[in-house]
Amino acid sequence: MSETGQVGAGDEWPRSVAIIGAGTMGLGVGEYFAAAGVRRIRFSEATPELARQVPERLVRRVRGHVEAGLLSEEVVDRASAVEGADDVASAVRDADLVFEAVPERMELKHEVLAACAAAAPEGATIASNTSSLPINELAVAVEKPGRFLGMHWFNPPEWTPAVEVIPAPATDAAVVEGVMGFLRRIGKRPAVVGDGPGFVANRIQMALFREALACVQSGLASPREVDEVVRSSFGFRLPFFGPFIIADMAGLDVYGSIFETLERGLGESFRPPNALRSLVEEGRVGTKSGAGFMEYTDEEREKLLLERDRRYAALNELLGKLPPLEPGPDGDR
C-alpha cells in the first residue's frame, strides 16, 4: 500500500466486497481494500453485535497506521464508511467478491461458505483465506463451485506482499484471472499455486520451523541464537531472492555436498534430491557454470551478482538505521 493509500481499485471489479470474519486477517484485508479504494465493503461477524463494532475497530486500526505515517488521513474516512451486516446473507447480497476469513475449522467454513453461496449474486467470486484446508474439500459446500477458490493472504495483510491464489479443479479460469488482475492492481504480488497440503508458503515455512525447533531441542542453539542465525544468514537474502536462484548462486555441487553430510548425520530425509544430483551430473552447477535451475549468459551473471551486492549493501544500511527489536528474556523451553 502506498503512503497515499491509493493503490488503484477505483471503479473496476470488485466494486463491492463482503468480508466474513473480522479477526486478525479479515480486518487487515478490509483495511487494505479500503485504502486501495474499493468502494463498498461489508463485514459480517459471529453475531450482529460483533458486526456493528467492526467500523469502529477498523477506524482505530487505520488511525494507528496514519499516526505511524504509513497511511494518509483520507483512509480514515474510507474505513468509517465500511458497514457491519447482521448476518452472512445481508453481507454478501450484492457483493462482487466474498472473502471468507473465519477460524480454520472445516465444519465452520463449510457452513459459512454454503451461506455465502446461497445468498451471493451468481456472478460473485467467493474466496477462502484458509491457511491449509484443502480448497477442493471446501468447494463441496459451494453451490456452483466454478466461482470458488483460495485466496491466502499473509499476516499482517496490509504489508505482506504475497497472496497465494489456489484454484480447485472446478474453478473457472476467468475467476482466477479476475482475482489475479485485481490483486496485482492493488499492489500485491500474487502467485497461482496448487492445492497441496499447506500450499507453497506454509509447507516451506513449517519445514523451516520444524528444523529450527530440532536445532534447539538437540542443544545446538537457543531460540534466540537460531533466530539470529536465520535472519542474518539465508534469511537476509530472502527479500530479494527465492531458494532456487540462491542455490544457483551458491553452487549446486556445494549444495550436493552439504546434503551428503546432512544425510550422514541426520538420516535419509536429507538425502541429496535426485533433481539436484542430475543437474550436477550434467555440469549445470549454477551461475558459475552458466546454468543451474536457470540459465545465465556471462553478461547476465555479472549483472545479477553486482545487483545482488548492491541490494545486500542497501539492506545492511537500512538495518543499521533501524533501532533493534529486542524481544523479552529467554523462556525456559
Ligand SMILES: NC(=O)c1ccc[n+]([C@@H]2O[C@H](COP(=O)([O-])OP(=O)(O)OC[C@H]3O[C@@H](n4cnc5c(N)ncnc54)[C@H](O)[C@@H]3O)[C@@H](O)[C@H]2O)c1
Ligand atoms: N492469523 C494468521 O496469521 C493467518 C494468516 C493467513 C491465513 N489465516 C487464515 O485466515 C482465517 C482467519 O484467521 P484469523 O487469524 O483472522 O482468525 P481470528 O480468530 O483472528 O478471526 C476469525 C474471526 O471470525 C469470526 N467468526 C467466527 N465465526 C463466524 C461466523 N460464523 N461468521 C462470521 N464471522 C465469524 C470471529 O469472531 C473472528 O473475529 C483462518 O482460516 C486462518 O487459517 C490466518
